[in-house]
Amino acid sequence: MTATLNLIFGFALAGFGLFGLACQVRELLRARASTGWPAGEALITDAQVRAHRGRRTSYKPEIAYRYNHRGTEYTGRRLTFGDLLTSRTEAESLVERFAVGTRWEVRICEARPQLSVLHPGVTSRLWYSLAFFVVFSIASVGFLIHAVATLR
Numbered sequence: 001m002t003a004t005l006n007l008i009f010g011f012a013l014a015g016f017g018l019f020g021l022a023c024q025v026r027e028l029l030r031a032r033a034s035t036g037w038p039a040g041e042a043l044i045t046d047a048q049v050r051a052h053r054g055r056r057t058s059y060k061p062e063i064a065y066r067y068n069h070r071g072t073e074y075t076g077r078r079l080t081f082g083d084l085l086t087s088r089t090e091a092e093s094l095v096e097r098f099a100v101g102t103r104w105e106v107r108i109c110e111a112r113p114q115l116s117v118l119h120p121g122v123t124s125r126l127w128y129s130l131a132f133f134v135v136f137s138i139a140s141v142g143f144l145i146h147a148v149a150t151l152r
Contacts, residue, residue, distance in 0.1 A: 003151050004151075013144070021133040025130070031080075033109075038107070040069055042066065042116070044099065044104065046100060050062050058087075061095050063077065063118070074113060080118070082125045
């Protein structure tokens with residue numbers, strides 16, 4: 001019974017880890033490519049701080065902007081690639097910096113113009129997230145392998 005539970009738990013952990021790793025790799029590839037995307041001009045339409053409650057409260061700056069690409073208007077929300085959960089002070093500082101009505105350069109994906117970013121490139125937070133999911137995936141796959149071996 002315990003071996004079966006370990007196997008189920010192992011599959012769940014490995015699935016979560018590998019899915020997270022795939023998402024982080026996708027974000028990393030997009031972030032690297034974004035430095036070469038064409039630039040446009042974005043108008044900030046909304047800027048606020050959102051609290052995320054968990055073990056400890058973290059804050060996320062939520063910035064919305066409009067931009068035109070080849071005659072079509074789009075709405076974007078991506079400030080950087082990767083997660084941007086921060087301290088309250090840092091989130092509020094970013095919201096102040098991206099005040100409603102200001103204009104900023106936006107990088108726009110040529111193949112998917114609905115994909116845009118205000119700060120292109122890879123950030124340290126993205127590297128940290130990628131490293132976390134690499135380690136988590138290795139550990140969870142190791143746990144899964146051990147769970148499978150105990151069934152025999």
